[in-house]
Amino acid sequence: MLRLGYQFQQQELLKQALTHRSVSQRHNYERLEFLGDSLLGMIIAEYLYLRFPLEKEGRLTRMRATLVRQESLAKIAKDLKLSHSLILSVGELKSGGHNRESILSDVVEAIIGAIFLDCQQLEILKSIVLKWYQPYLEEIEPGDQLKDPKSRLQEYLQAKKLPLPIYDVVQIQGDAPNQHFTIHCQVEGLSIVKGEGASRRFAEQAAAAEILKLLEHVE
């Protein structure tokens, strides 16, 4: 049993929001997800704006990214008991689609879009979404951020509409599995920063973390 806290007038909207493309090319959740994603972003943005009147835009952006990312939406899907209401093809079901984070998070957004179309009132939608989010909103702090420095750097630059960083491997020492990577990371307006690590990924994360530190000082 779904725990949305909302009774649909138009049941077909709810059905569409729960339907995966594997069942219907036309009447699936994807368009509703497009709409719901933007509504969710707006609702969370307004909430954070009002709740943290002294926080700068950069920290608001990071908190929002934390709240609307796939992992957080999948938690909400679990709270709402979405999994067993999904409408999937047998193939998707057998391959575990009803527990896949990407599907669950998309459907949460699609339901948000569907509620808005059903009730046509932002205030009603807001109160429902904020109720779903309540446990996570209680926890959120301005210092919170995505754990992974590369993702955080990317979010940050996108929010500022700046080009994404360029990572280049400049040195690989030793032989696998004992290699040591040195990479350069370049961000517009900053000098090139070096990162080192036992894999290309670790080295890139180290460089991204360095750049984030620089950016926090600039801010």
Added chain:
Amino acid sequence: MLRLGYQFQQQELLKQALTHRSVSQRHNYERLEFLGDSLLGMIIAEYLYLRFPLEKEGRLTRMRATLVRQESLAKIAKDLKLSHSLILSVGELKSGGHNRESILSDVVEAIIGAIFLDCQQLEILKSIVLKWYQPYLEEIEPGDQLKDPKSRLQEYLQAKKLPLPIYDVVQIQGDAPNQHFTIHCQVEGLSIVKGEGASRRFAEQAAAAEILKLLEHVE
């Protein structure tokens, strides 16, 4: 004279939306821009959703990206005659800040946030924003997209919450300025695609275009 089509009750909100950080660390447009960005995204998403009832999410996402990117917002800033109302430090002004696309586009978003806080009614805000956008909305077609394949690929993957592509230079032939680059581009779930060109950038664009073709077939 600003041509917003809206009369502020709280003039200080408009003032804040026009104020660059070089003038005030605290009362500048950045927080309002955070709020306005999400409101704009939502208004454009809803408009496109309703106007193009048969278009798939991927194409709606691309149209939205076209409409809300910096270049489009800077055009609207020009229509609104924003440039001469900006509140910038003398230094920013001397360096041409009042005509800088990044500042103009941020301020358009900040004004959207400010109007919402001032009137508290999404319907009023919507009608104002859609009026600003009218000439651009009349032009938009589902086939429209960002011209640059790398940007389009990035938008597409972000909308799907997939990891960004990885580009690797695998071969450089010849000497500058007559070099020929071969790169590999990797996207989760797809085989590696090759791109070639007279510069790293051209080769990457070619590969991104190839991948977009593959993705359109999948869609």
